[in-house]
Amino acid sequence: MEQHSETFLDNASAALKNSAQAERRDVIAAFAPLIRSAAIEGFDEFDNLRKHIKRVRQHSLDHLEYYLGQFEYQAVQNGNHVHFARNSDELNSTVLDICQQHDAKRIAKGKSMVTEETGLNAFLQSAGLEVMETDLGEYIIQQAGETPSHIVAPALHKSADEIRELFQSKHDLGPRELPETVDLVSEARDILREHFLQAEVGIIGANALIAENGYSMLVTNEGNGDLCANLPRVLIVCTTIDRVLPLAQDATAMLRLLVRSATGQAQTCYTSFYSGPRRESDLDGPIETHFVLLDNKRSDILASDYREMLECIRCGACLNHCPIYSSVGGHAYGWVYPGPMGSILTPLLTSLEQSSALPNACTSCGRCAEVCPADIPLPDMLRDLRHEENSQKLSAGRWRLGLKVHAWLARHPKLYHALTGLAISTLHLFGHKRGSFVRLPMAGGWTSQRDFPAPQGKTFMQQHQARLKRIARQQNEH
Amino acid sequence: MSTSARSEIFARLRDINHQASAERIELDRQALGSAPVPKPPASEICEAFLVNVLKNKGSADCVSNRAEAVAAIGHYIYSHFRSHRLVAGNDPRLAAMPWRDAGVLPRFGRLEVGEPVALSFAQLGVVETGAVMTWTGKSNPAANNLLPEHHIVLVDTTDLVPDMEHAWGRIKQEIDQNGPPRGINFIAGPSSTADIEGQLVYGAHGPRKWHVILMGKVPAEALSRARTIAGV
Ligand code: SF4
Numbered sequence: 001m002e003q004h005s006e007t008f009l010d011n012a013s014a015a016l017k018n019s020a021q022a023e024r025r026d027v028i029a030a031f032a033p034l035i036r037s038a039a040i041e042g043f044d045e046f047d048n049l050r051k052h053i054k055r056v057r058q059h060s061l062d063h064l065e066y067y068l069g070q071f072e073y074q075a076v077q078n079g080n081h082v083h084f085a086r087n088s089d090e091l092n093s094t095v096l097d098i099c100q101q102h103d104a105k106r107i108a109k110g111k112s113m114v115t116e117e118t119g120l121n122a123f124l125q126s127a128g129l130e131v132m133e134t135d136l137g138e139y140i141i142q143q144a145g146e147t148p149s150h151i152v153a154p155a156l157h158k159s160a161d162e163i164r165e166l167f168q169s170k171h172d173l174g175p176r177e178l179p180e181t182v183d184l185v186s187e188a189r190d191i192l193r194e195h196f197l198q199a200e201v202g203i204i205g206a207n208a209l210i211a212e213n214g215y216s217m218l219v220t221n222e223g224n225g226d227l228c229a230n231l232p233r234v235l236i237v238c239t240t241i242d243r244v245l246p247l248a249q250d251a252t253a254m255l256r257l258l259v260r261s262a263t264g265q266a267q268t269c270y271t272s273f274y275s276g277p278r279r280e281s282d283l284d285g286p287i288e289t290h291f292v293l294l295d296n297k298r299s300d301i302l303a304s305d306y307r308e309m310l311e312c313i314r315c316g317a318c319l320n321h322c323p324i325y326s327s328v329g330g331h332a333y334g335w336v337y338p339g340p341m342g343s344i345l346t347p348l349l350t351s352l353e354q355s356s357a358l359p360n361a362c363t364s365c366g367r368c369a370e371v372c373p374a375d376i377p378l379p380d381m382l383r384d385l386r387h388e389e390n391s392q393k394l395s396a397g398r399w400r401l402g403l404k405v406h407a408w409l410a411r412h413p414k415l416y417h418a419l420t421g422l423a424i425s426t427l428h429l430f431g432h433k434r435g436s437f438v439r440l441p442m443a444g445g446w447t448s449q450r451d452f453p454a455p456q457g458k459t460f461m462q463q464h465q466a467r468l469k470r471i472a473r474q475q476n477e478h
Numbered sequence: 479m480s481t482s483a484r485s486e487i488f489a490r491l492r493d494i495n496h497q498a499s500a501e502r503i504e505l506d507r508q509a510l511g512s513a514p515v516p517k518p519p520a521s522e523i524c525e526a527f528l529v530n531v532l533k534n535k536g537s538a539d540c541v542s543n544r545a546e547a548v549a550a551i552g553h554y555i556y557s558h559f560r561s562h563r564l565v566a567g568n569d570p571r572l573a574a575m576p577w578r579d580a581g582v583l584p585r586f587g588r589l590e591v592g593e594p595v596a597l598s599f600a601q602l603g604v605v606e607t608g609a610v611m612t613w614t615g616k617s618n619p620a621a622n623n624l625l626p627e628h629h630i631v632l633v634d635t636t637d638l639v640p641d642m643e644h645a646w647g648r649i650k651q652e653i654d655q656n657g658p659p660r661g662i663n664f665i666a667g668p669s670s671t672a673d674i675e676g677q678l679v680y681g682a683h684g685p686r687k688w689h690v691i692l693m694g695k696v697p698a699e700a701l702s703r704a705r706t707i708a709g710v
């Protein structure tokens with residue numbers, strides 16, 4: 001997928017100006033954390049589960065070569081073709097080859113962030129194939145020619161009215177007006193059902209690969225992924241090498257975290273495991289099945305200090321709890337993965353040069369790490385990336401200069417206290433009557449969204465020193 | 479396939495990974511033990527299962543034997559479709575049911591486009607999640623789970639398992655005896671989506687309604703107590 005992360009700041013400013021979308025983001029930001037906490041409430045062992053899965057994920061990554069080999073062996077035993085791809089181009093051309101071998105014209109596709117990453121749709125379309133996204137959210141944005149704004153709910157940035165207009169312009173509706181949300185869903189269901197029945201190839205992602213038995217796990221609420229996996233005569237599962245887990249029970253234990261964190265449910269409507277092609281006793285199912293397992297820098301990440309990022313289970317909780325994501329939305333990040341996880345993955349999967357603004361899109365509030373079911377220290381990783389940017393001189397010159405000045409001052413505490421004392425008393429002088437500033441020089445961006453509270457007299461250190469003196473005086477008097 | 483991609487990826491992983499014998503790795507995994515399981519919403523197993531089915535937005539019915547099951551199924555399809563027809567997989571357990579007594583006309587096989595109701599006999603019901611599980615095969619074509627408007631699922635109380643770990647125990651027996659089923663489907667509710675403005679709508683792609691009939695020794699008040707707990 002084409003990347004626009006370089007212009008994050010401009011993208012973000014534009015997003016903030018779209019007030020209708022900003023309002024919708026506010027509603028989601030208020031709502032999503034509530035359903036997550038409701039789902040976790042009463043599950044006393046959630047934290048222990050988180051720790052258990054963390055250990056299992058670390059163990060799997062420590063022995064990825066072993067488990068990937070075991071998965072491959074089992075999957076081949078089950079009748080699959082297993083392919084490996086070092087990069088996006090290799091994945092895309094492997095998939096196209098399979099489609100062409102079967103003379104396929106129509107592809108039904110389930111939701112897969114990995115194939116967003118490789119730009120598979122555009123690649124297949126340029127070879128003349130008709131590719132239809134079948135997850136409702138993905139279908140909507142595909143029709144609109146847009147990209148996902150959220151890894152779990154890709155079309156949440158669009159209003160029902162916008163979707164209605166989209167269907168009116170793209171579908172042959174006749175006199176139908178699709179007044180309600182349920183009518184919009186039914187409309188998409190009818191169009192997609194037709195496509196499912198005609199598609200020759202189904203492409204899906206996988207939430208996990210199970211080494212011990214060679215099954216892949218697919219989790220959805222709509223059931224579209226299952227239709228892709230069961231109706232067309234060829235099935236291709238595209239995922240990355242780091243998704244392997246040792247045991248079947250590891251995959252379903254991980255689900256306890258994933259589903260609660262992603263949608264606030266205890267279980268999605270469909271949790272499916274697929275082993276391979278149709279058996280003799282089967283009345284349906286694909287006659288040929290393939291796995292395409294992509295590296296695309298996962299092995300680099302595994303060898304780096306950022307390896308914990310591979311433990312991400314793509315739940316989206318860090319997006320839903322991030323003040324930056326909630327303010328600017330997913331498109332501002334300019335690539336496939338937005339929010340805190342995206343601000344780390346994008347530089348690692350593309351380059352830090354191309355995405356140097358992203359690690360700075362962080363207030364260090366720590367909410368993402370608090371809710372991350374994979375227990376990934378996201379704010380620490382973002383800080384490390386900022387460090388790297390600084391040492392590689394990728395951040396803006398004035399930022400680096402500012403940091404240098406600040407670091408120098410921090411090493412000269414007397415001067416530091418004197419200067420902050422001066423700044424605070426000046427602000428106090430001008431602002432204490434009103435209690436806050438509506439505008440501040442050099443901080444227009446900050447005050448455009450909120451007032452800056454006026455300091456009430458002295459700095460913390462000044463007050464602390466005064467208190468120490470007072471205590472010493474009282475002790476002397478006694 | 480590019481064999482060089484495969485060998486390059488594996489060589490890279492070999493460089494990065496800790497080297498250990500297969501036995502050592504398997505022992506290390508065993509030492510990690512198994513995961514904590516959420517507490518069931520009721521202590522009685524049927525009741526707990528029913529609570530979770532209802533929370534998953536399924537409807538539920540309890541019967542004590544096959545004759546009652548056939549009557550309940552007949553009643554369900556007649557009240558929703560004014561019809562006596564349904565499609566069911568070639569499951570010997572279903573073929574042996576007294577259909578004629580309730581006037582139900584089942585067709586055994588794979589659901590064809592346009593047929594509105596399918597019946598499956600679940601291999602398992604999972605108390606932890608309120609899901610029913612079927613695996614694909616003659617008894618259960620995948621289309622029967624995915625394409626009908628209403629999906630009715632019969633679950634025998636003796637097939638209830640407390641959690642997913644126990645479910646895998648049963649699946650492993652099947653894999654050992656008959657080889658791995660092509661698909662294993664846990665179903666926990668009618669097909670749903672919240673992709674438009676976060677509003678929950680049923681019947682996104684698959685069934686709009688999901689009806690579970692629990693058959694066997696179900697305590698008398700289990701369903702009504704489950705309704706109270708689930709708040710429906
Ligand atoms: S980083 Fe954590 S919270 Fe964010 S998507 Fe991944 S697992 Fe979920």
